[in-house]
Each structure stands twice: as C-alpha cells, then as structure tokens.
Amino acid sequence: MIMKIKNILTCLAAIGFTGMISSCSEEILDITPLTNNTANDFYKSEDQVNQGVLAIYNSWLPVPVSSNWYLSEVRSDNTHEIEGGAQRDYKEVGTFTASSQTAAFQTAWTQLYSVVYRSNVVLSKIEGFEFARVSQFKAEARFFRALAYFDLVRYWGDVPLVDKVLSIVEAKNALRAPSADIYKFIVDDLIFASENLPTTYAVTDKGRATKYAAKALLGRVYLTMAGYPLKQTDKLALAKKELADVMAVGTTLFPAPALYKDLFTIANKNKYHIFEVQYISGGKGLGSSLPSEMAFQFPSQWSSFTGGFEGEVEPALLASYARTDARKAATLDSGYVDTKTGATSGRVQFTKFLEKGDASVTSRSDYARNFPIIRYADVLLMYAEILNEEAATPPVQAVQLLNQVRTNAKVATITPATKDAMRLALENERRWEFAGEGLRWFDLVRTERAIPVMNEFIKSHDIPLANGVTKRDLLFPVPLGEMLINPGFWKQNEGY
Structure with missing residues (x-):
C-alpha cells in the first residue's frame, strides 16, 4: 500500500489536493474546504475515491511524532529532559511548564484536525456511488476520524465535533463539544468501521485498517471511558467483548515472533501488529522522522x-x-x-x-x-486488566495473559496476590512493553495514577513546580492560535 500512496500523492499534488489544509489564522480548525470545482472534478470514480482514502492514511504520517512522542511519551515519566540545553517545546511539555503558546500543541491540533477534514471530504463525496468498496471506504474514513478524535479528546477534553466539511463561517463558530459527546462519536465511528472493514486484505493492500484494528481500538476507547475522567465503568463489559473478538483470531492473524525485537523490523512490516503507520525510506517523502x-x-x-x-x-x-x-x-x-x-x-x-x-x-x-498504533500484546494486557477489575482477587486467566506477554519478552512469570498488586504489575508491564510508543501518559491518566507518579518524578529531578502536578495538568491548553480566531468565543481549559 505504501507504494500506492506515493503514486497517489504525486497525482493529488498535481491538482492541489494535498494543499487543502490551510494554516490561515482565520480558520478555527486550520482546515480549508476544497473549492467545489476541485472536489467535484476529482471524485468521479472508484479509483479516485480510493486515492482520497489513501490520502487520509498519508495525513497520519506525522502524527506519531507530534502526538505519540511529543505530547504523550515526553509528558510521561519515560523521558527526562536534560537541563542546560536550548529551550524546546518538549521541555515545556515534559516539565509541566507549557502554555497555550507552546508550538507543539498547535502542531498536533492542526495535524489531527487535518485527518478529520480529509476523512469528512471522503465521506461527503462518496455518497451516491454504488461500487463494491463503498462501505469499506466509508469505514476507513470513519476509523481514522475516530483515531484522530481519540487523541484530541484525551489531550484537550472538550473539542469541536466536526462531522462534515465546514465553511469558514461555520468553522469560526464551531463550539467545543463535551468530551462525553466526543467519545460517543468515536464509538459510533468505530462500531461502523468494525462492521464494514475487511478482516484481511490482499498483499497489495496490506497495511490498511481491518475489522480487528477497529475492534481493538474500540476496546481501548471503552477501557478509557471506564477510567478517568468519565468513569463509565459499564464500558468495561463492552471493552471486554471487543477485545475477546480480537483474541479469538489472535494467534492466527497476530502471531508473536520468536524475538521481541523482530516486532519492529522493516522485514516484518504488517506481520505482527494489528495496525501500524506505514513508512518507506529512499527520499520518497514517506519516511519517518x-x-x-x-x-x-x-x-x-x-x-x-x-x-x-x-x-x-x-x-x-x-x-x-x-x-x-x-x-x-x-x-x-x-x-x-x-x-x-x-x-x-x-x-x-x-x-x-x-x-x-x-x-x-x-x-x-x-x-x-513502521509505527504501531495498536499491538496484540496491548489487547492481552487490556483484557487482563478488565478481568482483574471485575474480580476481588486476580483471576487465573488475567495472570496467564500477563505472563504470556512476559514470556514473549523472556522474563520470568509472576503471580500477583492481590487486586492492587495486579494493577501495579499490569501498569509496569505496559510501561516495559510499550515504552516509546506513546501509551504511558494515557495509561497513567485513565487509571488516576498520573498525579502521584508524576509528582514523584518531578521531585526526583528537582523540577521547580510550585504546586506540583495537579488536575489541571491532565489536559493541555487549547492552542493560542485557535483561541484568537474568535476571541472570547471559547473558554480556555481550567488553570491555563
């Protein structure tokens, strides 16, 4: 699929399609609608719609850096910003001194809403087509839209909920929707995706989102909804069902390699992970930084x-x-x-x-x-977490799943004796397993461990924070550029 994307980008650049995302300060979401002529001239066939869908995949290429790394991994206790160097955005993020003017926030916000925009363009232009892959293309667009909103809502809480291509006037007056509404929107998109995406693809389309990618992501979303800040514990049962569906095909579709390091090699792309961002080197403009x-x-x-x-x-x-x-x-x-x-x-x-x-x-x-968005080990550990939350003491299956991940990593098995001991064991296991993948901060927030863990972290590094890490720091400030588009229209996140 990555080679297809390269050819498609060349085509889209020729008609101005890749320039559809504008940084114009007058637009609240940094998104500019396609002119009617450009959009209408382009979406004329199944192949052109497919090109539009693959352009959504392309729009995710920079996100592992702007989101998973700079806003999540750097925010957590997995990295330590060395004092004495030049002032960088990531230092502000990692030391809890960032403000709405920190450029990293604007970068991630713009890139994530670019994904939303491209998804909405495809969804608006695909109506009326009757070719066989219409439902698949809709599902892929909605999968990515959900993926983008999942990051947006976890970073900023209430954000604009955009389900169509907006005019500039509509964009300037878009309200921040409650986070609970954003999560419902994400769930609806992922349910549709899970019901309409293929289980597998031909070799030429390897790397596209599948039914099980949608189910695994939906399981993660439900688990997040069960934790902080929504605390909708009824979502645990829903998460369990989605993850169980993935586990039913796990050893067949997502086998574990003999060596952990083989999970990430170029030779093993699209072999072990449930969904991964596709990169290719060689000066084609599709590499990873x-x-x-x-x-x-x-x-x-x-x-x-x-x-x-x-x-x-x-x-x-x-x-x-x-x-x-x-x-x-x-x-x-x-x-x-x-x-x-x-x-x-x-x-x-x-x-x-x-x-x-x-x-x-x-x-x-x-x-x-490639960069993994969701891996099979994540499914196993999330399922083990749910089993532990459902019981008074760690169930046998939960411990077995934990040890399955440990065994794959060549680590001795353990048997946590209490519910809290199992919680800590799972927290640690996720940290070791997914270090560098941008999950640690989100895990700490949803389990209400971010404040105590990060306060211990800043204390150990003598980071001067008068009030320490507080509830305020669990969300980021809305970027100043967005706040100034329609001054006074939005209320900034509390404490910023």
Whole structure:
C-alpha cells in the first residue's frame, strides 16, 4: 500500500489536493474546504475515491511524532529532559511548564484536525456511488476520524465535533463539544468501521485498517471511558467483548515472533501488529522522522543523520527492566562507541524505531520502520486488566495473559496476590512493553495514577513546580492560535 500512496500523492499534488489544509489564522480548525470545482472534478470514480482514502492514511504520517512522542511519551515519566540545553517545546511539555503558546500543541491540533477534514471530504463525496468498496471506504474514513478524535479528546477534553466539511463561517463558530459527546462519536465511528472493514486484505493492500484494528481500538476507547475522567465503568463489559473478538483470531492473524525485537523490523512490516503507520525510506517523502526526534545523537554505524532530543530515557525506566528482559535492548541503547570517529556517548536513547545501518535513509526524516498504533500484546494486557477489575482477587486467566506477554519478552512469570498488586504489575508491564510508543501518559491518566507518579518524578529531578502536578495538568491548553480566531468565543481549559 505504501507504494500506492506515493503514486497517489504525486497525482493529488498535481491538482492541489494535498494543499487543502490551510494554516490561515482565520480558520478555527486550520482546515480549508476544497473549492467545489476541485472536489467535484476529482471524485468521479472508484479509483479516485480510493486515492482520497489513501490520502487520509498519508495525513497520519506525522502524527506519531507530534502526538505519540511529543505530547504523550515526553509528558510521561519515560523521558527526562536534560537541563542546560536550548529551550524546546518538549521541555515545556515534559516539565509541566507549557502554555497555550507552546508550538507543539498547535502542531498536533492542526495535524489531527487535518485527518478529520480529509476523512469528512471522503465521506461527503462518496455518497451516491454504488461500487463494491463503498462501505469499506466509508469505514476507513470513519476509523481514522475516530483515531484522530481519540487523541484530541484525551489531550484537550472538550473539542469541536466536526462531522462534515465546514465553511469558514461555520468553522469560526464551531463550539467545543463535551468530551462525553466526543467519545460517543468515536464509538459510533468505530462500531461502523468494525462492521464494514475487511478482516484481511490482499498483499497489495496490506497495511490498511481491518475489522480487528477497529475492534481493538474500540476496546481501548471503552477501557478509557471506564477510567478517568468519565468513569463509565459499564464500558468495561463492552471493552471486554471487543477485545475477546480480537483474541479469538489472535494467534492466527497476530502471531508473536520468536524475538521481541523482530516486532519492529522493516522485514516484518504488517506481520505482527494489528495496525501500524506505514513508512518507506529512499527520499520518497514517506519516511519517518521519529528515530531522530527520539534520540540525541547516532554513531555513524547506525545512521548518517543526527538526532535532536536534548533528553534521555528516564534512568528509573532503564533500571526497572529485568536483566533477561528482551525488551530493554530492543527499545533503547545505553551508549555507544562510533566505529569511525571513536566518539563515545553514555546517554540512554530510544532506538526502537531505528533500523541501524539502513543505507536507504536519505535524511533525518526518512526512516523506514513502521509505527504501531495498536499491538496484540496491548489487547492481552487490556483484557487482563478488565478481568482483574471485575474480580476481588486476580483471576487465573488475567495472570496467564500477563505472563504470556512476559514470556514473549523472556522474563520470568509472576503471580500477583492481590487486586492492587495486579494493577501495579499490569501498569509496569505496559510501561516495559510499550515504552516509546506513546501509551504511558494515557495509561497513567485513565487509571488516576498520573498525579502521584508524576509528582514523584518531578521531585526526583528537582523540577521547580510550585504546586506540583495537579488536575489541571491532565489536559493541555487549547492552542493560542485557535483561541484568537474568535476571541472570547471559547473558554480556555481550567488553570491555563
């Protein structure tokens, strides 16, 4: 599919389609409707609608950096921003000193609403077509729209709910919908997606969203709704059902590799994960910058291009891995010796998405490893969490699922004796398993562990916060650029 996207982008650029997202300050969502002529001239056939759908996939390419890394992973206790370097957005995010003027917020907001916009364009233009893949294309658009809103609502709470292409006037007057309404919208989109997406694809379309990607994501959404801030505990049963459906085909469609590190290699793209963002190197404009954003510097034998993160993996995370844990070496490196220059470094860096020595990389934004949005291990651990919440003591199956993940990582099995011990075991396991993938912050927030964990973190690093981490910090401020489009129309998030 990634090669198809490359060809499609060339076509779309020729007619101005890839320029449909505007940064004009007058537009509340940074989205500009296609002119009627452009849209009407383009969506004339099944192939053109398919190109529009694949353009939605393309719009997600920068999101793992702007969202999963800078707003989630950096916000958590998995990274430590080293003092003394240049002031960066990620330092403000990671030390809880960010404001509505922090550029990283505007970047993520704009990119996520760009996904929403492209999805809405496809949904508006597909009406009236009767070819066989109409329902699939609608489902793919709604899957991505739900994925974008899931990030938006967790970062900002109440956000504009846009289910159609808006005029500039409509966009300027769009209200922030209550977060509960946003979640309902996400659920509706994912239910439709789960009912209309294929279970698998032909080789030429590998990498597209499937029924099980929608179900796994829906399970994660329900689990989030059961936690903070909605605390709709009735959603646990709904999450359990969706995750059980994925587990019923898990060993067939999502087998575990012999080695944990093989989950992420270029050779194993679309082999183990339930859904992943597709990247390709070679100067095609479809590469990933994530390895460079996550690291400070690479030795020449790893890559010809430098990193840019003035921080490191949190020392406590590094120390917490068991000696035999295969995830440690597959996720991070604790220093290097450059084989050409002899330069050394002891800084701990995330290298989970760096294919060391890949000669096809042409720039620091051209790496080829895919980024997983949801993995089968996540399904197992979420299901184990639900089982534990349903019982007074850890059920046998919950412990078995936890240990299935540990065994795959070459770590000894454990048997938590109490419900709280199991909660902590699952929290730790998720941290080790998904480090660098942008799940840690969201896990801490939904389980109401963010405030105590992060206050301990800032204390250990002497980060000067007068009031510590508080409820205010569980949401980000709405970007200033959005607030100024229609001054006084929106109320800023509490405390900002």
